[in-house]
Amino acid sequence: MRGWAAVFACLAVACSVPAPPAGRFADQDVVVAGNGSDATADSGTKEGTGSLHVDGTWAFLNVTSDCEFVLGKAFEVLSYSVGLDKFQSTDGYAFKQVLTTCTMKETPLLGQASIYSQDMIDSLNPHTVYALVNGHEAGAVYIQAPDPSLWGLVMKDPFTDPIPTKKTDSRIRDTDHDGHPGVTIHVGNLCDVYLVQRSVTRSKGTVESAISIRASNIAHADVFRIGATKDICMSQNVDVPMPAYSYLVLKRVDGHDGSPDLDDNRDGRIDCAEIMAHWQDIFTMPRKDDKHCKDISAH
Template sequence: MRRTRTQIVSATLFVSMFVSAGLLASACEIDRGESSFPDQELVDAGVADTGTSIDGGIGQGPGAGTMTGTWLLYHERSTCVLRQEQLTHATYVVELEQDGATVTETRRLCDTQLSEILGMQLEIPDVVLENIEFVSVDRGVVSTLRVGGTYVSATEVALWGLDLDEPTTEAIPSEPEDPRVVDSDGDGNPGVTFEVGSDCRRYQGQRQIIKYRGSFTAPNQIDGQSTGVTDVVALGGSKDFCAIAPPVESNDPHSRFRMVRVDGRGGSFDADTDGDGQVSCEEAMAVAPLVMDDRESENANCQE
């Protein structure tokens, strides 16, 4: 079951593209750049009950000549926990607004799913996702909107259950009574609460820093890899065992993302099924399974 919501800020560049009506009427199919991601099968995709139409194809279309608009970011992040690979599959709705050579991004984290570690399933409640604090620290850059153009995102800084004056460099407090620890999910426990298995809850503070780098493989699609660091401090738990938070090691070579335009501009797929002018998390989650195929975790990736 997938979940909902939140926000962030980042950036990218504006490149004007003028295409005549005559060319559009008789245009050949746009060449797609090389990508390590398999093309998605869009027929009978199992979203008929949402009212979502997939006729246009995810990532297809000639492009809008600007990145301004609504994009869906699907991130498959690999980390190593106790020499076991843990995959995190996260879905964001990203609103982009260009300003010269940069773009401001406003993000909503709609869903995060984590693979099992040593037979234990970690669950992140919706209320936690809804109360993550995203901090803007810089902007991103794009070399060109043409196929092959390079995209480098702003730095994504996410604070979970923390209020830090220096979000990227300040040490995470280890005591639950520290005033920098906040009960952001409002459950009466310090930090945020993760469900570990069926009867175990861990209270923790967490900082996640991620940067995305990719290239346009189509005018409405970017594929690439991410670089990320996650710092976690356990602040307690419903049982002693639950209060243990093993280190999370980055495994960037096995992480990847795909970002696609979903507002109908530039011939892209339009995920706004209710026509209110915005793509909600519910609408995005109906499309997310079509954006990129998930892979299964492989512990060999953490033993290289």
């Protein structure tokens, strides 16, 4: 009997599971993904004091919130663009803003997000808008004139001309020069969509300080999808603009009035490379929150 016990004990020990091997794979350097995620960055800007002197170089963050319906459920999608904004005042109250968009991004919807090529973004630059302030102290009102933006399209009157409904419409242009009509939007790695768009944005807000302006946005877009590399991308989700969560933030970045100076290479001008190197330090990005669409979903 002892013999059997010994055999069993021996086998039980022999069959105990060894520690798993460490494996042959060395640790890899982790590269933090910087595309498409809902990045959150803290604002490192020290707010300026004193009165607003608008002339100079500013950076802008334009956030548009939409609730998109997919399979009957609404999800918030944030589209945001970051760029340079050169303010040129005429009388200290009315001024021209010459915008250069450096990047445009969108938060993913069910794992897919619209991705804009640099050629497509460049086709929008430069872009001029006009604005007014009624004072130069904190709390003064900032109003931007309705701002039409055309993608892949020319119009005599961008406010009132109808959006094309046929591929053969002569107003359609290959403005991103990729050989496809309109502009090309990459929908994640799913497909490419060729479209034209007319959007009109109205912004109204307040001067927060000598170096910061914040406004809410109301945007309306008309889209015509010319084609897509996959049929599934020709269907357009129903989307509802969410002005309550859409906004424009302007931050002065040329070193005046206590603002940060982003002219890293000291060439006397601030360019997109310098904006992109610092924009996450300047602006605080909100995270998308599908709860924003809760009331809409209920309908």
